[in-house]
Amino acid sequence: MTKLFQKKVEDFICEHCGEKVVGDGYTNHCPKCLWSKHVDVNPGDRSSSCQGMMKPIKVETEKGEYLLTFRCEKCGFERRKKVEKRDNFDEVLKIVKIMAEK
Ligand SMILES: [Zn+2]
């Protein structure tokens, strides 16, 4: 496997669902299944060595916007991120439903 490092935009294959994701240089979560990867310490810096998969575990609303909380399956690190337009809203609603069932 060749590792390709690019400074800005990076495309990647989602390690959770296999979707090919076209990067925007910032987002590293999959718009289809919403899973992310623990690669950043600060958003976009790609300086974490963890590389664990980050599961979307919680949805909150704040000022009319949806916020997703991801938790790293490997180290437990949590990050909140705004739901973007291209994100799969069905998946967002699934998380809402799971939360409601708990
Ligand atoms: Zn995915």
Ligand SMILES: [Zn+2]
């Ligand atoms: Zn981690």
